[in-house]
Amino acid sequence: MAPEVLRGVVLDAKDLKMADVYSFGIIIEEITTRNWPYDNILHDRCDDEAIQGILEKLKNVQIPPFRPHVPQYQLGEQFVGEIMRLCWHELPSSRPMFDNILVLLRKVKKGRNKNIMDHVIHMMSKYSDHLEEMIEERTTELVEEKKRSEEVFCYLLPKAVSEILKSGKTVEPESFTCVTVFFSDVIGFTQIAAESTPHQVVGFLNSLYTLFDTIINKFDVYKLETIGDTYMVVSGIPIRNGIHHAGEICTMALHLLSSVLSFKIAHRPNKKVDLRIGIHSGPVVAGVVGHMMPRYCLFGETVTYASYMESSGFGQNDAVMAKT
CATH class of the missing domain: 1.10.510 (Transferase(Phosphotransferase); domain 1)
Known part of the structure; x- marks a missing residue:
């Protein structure tokens, strides 16, 4: 040498x-x-x-x-x-x-x-x-790979947060006075999963969430995560939007409800998808959790109430039957 x-x-x-x-x-x-x-x-x-x-x-x-x-x-x-x-x-x-x-x-x-x-x-x-x-x-190749990694990183975390992490700094927990949290799940998903193969379940959720992702891109909201059939979205975080967060979430929710009316499950085309939704506004604390696979998480009673509203609410079909 x-x-x-x-x-x-x-x-x-x-x-x-x-x-x-x-x-x-x-x-x-x-x-x-x-x-x-x-x-x-x-x-x-x-x-x-x-x-x-x-x-x-x-x-x-x-x-x-x-x-x-x-x-x-x-x-x-x-x-x-x-x-x-x-x-x-x-x-x-x-x-x-x-x-x-x-x-x-x-x-x-x-x-x-x-x-x-x-x-x-x-x-x-x-x-x-x-x-x-x-x-x-x-x-x-290194430049291209770095670009792809940064794009994936931006999908996992809000852009403002990912920029802080890329610079080597620590993201401090942040308090938000009022935001609106949205939860939804598919009624009867457990039965659908029991009657389907794992590949069919993954295909069904992928198609449904791809549809949802396309719709929520039109609103000032941020998708936090999907766990099984649970879809979680928030507005007013990480960028504050004044008093508009509730309107953004509710309008988005109506569009999601409308979209599933015409949604077809590939392996069960005659099965209607019924959504159950819970929404609540209030204060939260947001922060990044983990190092290997960092996640942007919300904490506070607002999240708990929104989840409870969803789990104890009616689906579209249930609401129609109750009204009748």
């Missing part, structure tokens, strides 16, 4: 290419001496302490730079030593490009057929170019 890589410096694609040139200079030294780098220091002491000592010397910036020692008799030709020293230059920008190294090596071996050194330099150049393309490709 080049000294700048050992130091942990963040490098761009060009600097990484020049770091490969340094590594190639070490390969030339290995081929020339037919031995390990720094063999004159290590000898038979290939232990962690000796190797760590060499690495520390490489990391330190010193004049002259710490590099392998190659005796003149092992070089064969002086020019080879010059190429090695050029590849080992302390400044990456002062190292030759692979194309230039190839030209210099061909001068050394002028008149001979293609040799192993030509092959090595060709492979290193090819690898270096491929590495640059791979880094660019991986960077693009």
Whole structure:
């Protein structure tokens, strides 16, 4: 590894290419001496302490730079030593490009057929170019993956809350003086689930909630969660909307009731879907719970009352029968 890589410096694609040139200079030294780098220091002491000592010397910036020692008799030709020293230059920008190294090596071996050194330099150049393309490709993939993750994060949490979490800050619990909470569930869902396969139940709920999600997007509301057949929505959170939260929730509820009149269950087309809804307005506290899978949750009696209103209320069909 080049000294700048050992130091942990963040490098761009060009600097990484020049770091490969340094590594190639070490390969030339290995081929020339037919031995390990720094063999004159290590000898038979290939232990962690000796190797760590060499690495520390490489990391330190010193004049002259710490590099392998190659005796003149092992070089064969002086020019080879010059190429090695050029590849080992302390400044990456002062190292030759692979194309230039190839030209210099061909001068050394002028008149001979293609040799192993030509092959090595060709492979290193090819690898270096491929590495640059791979880094660019991986960077693009990373950006796309980050974008997708952020989109999913925004679905799980309100945008304002997700921005705070992405910045590394903690979301403090927040009190809201008055909001409106909505609960709904499907009457007879337990019977429908008992008479259906798990895949059919999932398909039914997915179709129903996709319809609901399309409708609530037209209103100033935020969907908190779905648990089984329970659908929970709130207005006035996380962005306050004055006194409009009750109107937004009630108008949305009427649209949801209207939508299920024409909704068909795929595996039971003759079965009518009947909704039971509970709504209540009042104060709540909102906050993010959990770290692995953070959830935006509401706490307070308002949530309890809305849930009780839903569980003890009438469905559409029940209300019609009671009126009759």
